[in-house]
Amino acid sequence: MTTATQPLHRRLGMTDEEHESVVGILGREPRPAELAMYSVMWSEHCSYKSSRAHLRRFPTEAPWVVVGPGENAGVVDLGDGWLAALRIESHNHPSFVEPFQGAATGVGGILRDVFTMGARPIALWDQIRFGPLDDPKNRYLFNGVVSGIAGYGNAVGVPTVGGELEFDPVYAGNPLVNVMCLGILRREQLVLGTAGPPGTVAILLGGATGRDGIGGASVLASASFDDESQEKRPSVQVGDPFEEKKLIEACLELYRRGLVVGVQDLGAAGLSCATSEPAGRAGVGMEVDLDAVHVRESGMTAPELLMSESQERMMAFVAPELVDDVLAVAAKWEIDSAVVGVVKVGDTLTVRHEGTIVAEVPAASLADDAPLYDRPMQRPEWIDGVWERPAERLGADAADVLLRLLDDPGLGSTSWVHEQYDHMLFLNTVVGPGSDAALIRIRGTDKGLAVSTDGNGRLCYLDPRNGSARLVYEAALNVAVTGARPLAVVDNLNFGNPEKPEVMWQFRESVEGISEACEALGIPVIGGNVSFYNETDGVDIHPTPVVGLLGLADPMPETPPRLSRAVAGMEIWEIGPPPTGNLAGSSVQRIIHHSMTGRPTPPDPDSAIRVVQLAAELAHTVPVLHDLSDGGLAVAVAEICIASGVGATLIETDGDLLFCEDPHRFVAVFAPGTLPSAPELGRMVGTMGGDDLVLGASVPIGVAELTETHRQAIPRRMA
């Protein structure tokens, strides 16, 4: 496909209809710089044009929501003047092109989304998915991404305290890299992305602008990979965590001293977004001078300056009498700064370069008038057939199956990953990586924030609506067993090509499922991200929504439950609705049966609410609580044995019941007679003791063997 003869708008990735829409807004043909701005602002990644109509379904309101979707991060009230900010983002396509820098700049971007709200970022999570590790290309991507997250997160000085790992062939050509960030702030420090009233000065802070990622968000994230595009290697963005650390401290000082009216970070669509969005929100116009922008490359054109995705940049909106103070703060923290614009009356964004006007557009139109597509949806024909072919029964020895599951990289120990992340910085990580949820305390208070992230591509492929709902319920139970009550959700929706009706159907179903579960639990969605076009050579990834759920423990349990607290003699109880033995969508199906069929057990909102409530109460007194998910009861108990070094005996002999992954269940382990009252929701399933794990009638497995198998799952494949 030649590009030289195509009109500019097509080369920028816009459709003819979109071009006509711009002509309609401006009343004339757009100038090149104007077209550049619309092309990045109206890209899929920036405008959500294929998804916005459906995202409106999410329940977004609750008394504790301070900032809902639409700003840079969602913000909730924790009580006593404390607020928390939460945001999740994807950097999928850049991570396939350059895994280290793609992942690193993903971390940089998500941090900026949080500290642009006035919050100090206090924790990070990564949710990463690759093809199987027997392929060296997937090992390369996995290694690169983990190194990139470590390299950036550790150097910028924010602990990475948890995450998710999934391996499946569908992600081989489309690795998924999602990152989530949590920040906290005092209410008086909250800052929004508003330009403020006429006369407000726009100051660009941080790294110099270059040609990074030109065409990145607009072109790279909005198109699928095929052999042709592999040749097209855009200027990959390189992260500088040192610059970001300085920027964080400078901005926090600006907020502490009340020196800014508004702040916006520069991410995808760079300057185009950081000027138009704040102006649009404030209902004002802006004069921008591109010659004032501090650059690291010479000869950049106006379109390049407006589209650049150079990293570690923020736009501060400052009252004129405070400009010198802001520049002094920047100088103190050794970051560059430049006065690049001023807010004016009216609604026009006027951009000048080398003395001439290069763009003159209604500021709000860039964000507000983006196309809204209602793409066709179609329920796939194959789904009923798949549901009618039930999952097979376990059909193998439980002990053999357990060892094979623990040896699986998606299910075994994640130490290989999380020991590369500094998860201890700030001395507030009470429960860290490898647990059901992370628990971060807020020093000086009794409060703790529990956060869980959950995704499951296969579950959502088999049943997008119920699968997605189950993710929310699972995340809620994960924070509950850590002692917290669920507060809010963010979601990262990773899907295939939205131009295919089946994919749009999966998307809509997923949004519906998440919404139903949030409504049942009474929690709002406060933000999210959509990544479409995760498709290679015509094959889409499984629908892979990732849910991030924030819970508040107030007060935090004095001694939080930990798997390591199990001791010999304690009873093991399974709490929740009795298991059905349905293996559809399970790890057993993936690892042992190599199939994907049947309809996974649907969620039950009433059970969900009851177990979440019960778990949050028990977390204050019971020494061990563990959510049942991948690998069901057998794996959960094995993990308890591994963490505590103590064996166990489970009475269940039915393999299906040992490994099924039905929702709304958790394990509680405690000394006999120490539970306030035997919960009617549960049943005793075994006892702790000895040096082996005994599953029903199977041969006992030594705890040492369980531990070694679990520990080596990833390292032995990366050696």
Place this chain on the structure above:
Amino acid sequence: MKVTVEITRRPEIADPQGSTIQRALHDLGHNAVMSVRVDRVIHLELDNEDPDAARARVEDMCRQVLANPVLEDFTVKVDG
């Protein structure tokens, strides 16, 4: 046979090390420094061989592993 490989960052790719070092040099009074870029040099010693064959072999190595084509260019010099 000694072969030297220079791995250089492509000019349009950011070099955070370079800009930080430049700032530090200015702080130490070396204000004449206009720009800094940090690159790598790899020295290889190969079995005796025809220089053209050696060059071709090392260029293969560069393409395969020594340089990351997304970020870097390479120059191969065969000594002697």
Place this chain on the structure above:
Amino acid sequence: MKTAVVVFPGTNCEQDVAHALTTLGGEVELVWHREPDLSEFDGVVLPGGFAHGDYLRTGAIARFSPIMAEVERLAEAGRPVLGICNGFQVLCEAGLLPGALIANRDLAFICRFVELEVTDTGTILTGAAQMGQRIRIPLNSYEGNWVDPGNSGRVALRYLDDPNGSQGSAAAVANGEGNVVGIMPHPERGVDELLGSGDGRVLLEGFLHSLVPA
């Protein structure tokens, strides 16, 4: 008795160190790297982090900060100077401790608890501990591998499990007088059992006791 905790651009453990020392009864002040005068302080800590992004070489740029002249003065005067992690790297670059820190043997960042053993109690860090005492605190670093071609380092603490290839399994190294110490693991991350260990307390208490002139 006041301790200065130095903050370079890119330092990130200063609040943790200040908090740990304060809970142990110390009086602490955070001092920006451009401060040229430490005369009101009795000792100084260089905390962990990534000063100047670790660019060029870890600690290579930080050693030229204005504050380092004062740190050197305090070291020469026999006052306690403690470098933790990145701080250890800066002290080596500044020549206040022998040797240098290079990448971990396995070329990956390590974040986990390590077991240490006290091998020299004549230093400002180990003065409150016993010879052979076991200390379990977190290690969180990429360039934690100490090399000492001149073999002149005094090893104050050594790893029992050699996580990074450090020469002599050295986890903490002192100068000849014992008043300048660099430690790669983080004692300030081991003062709260809720977070996994309280063993770091005895090390920081040693430092605080050493602030009193002999």
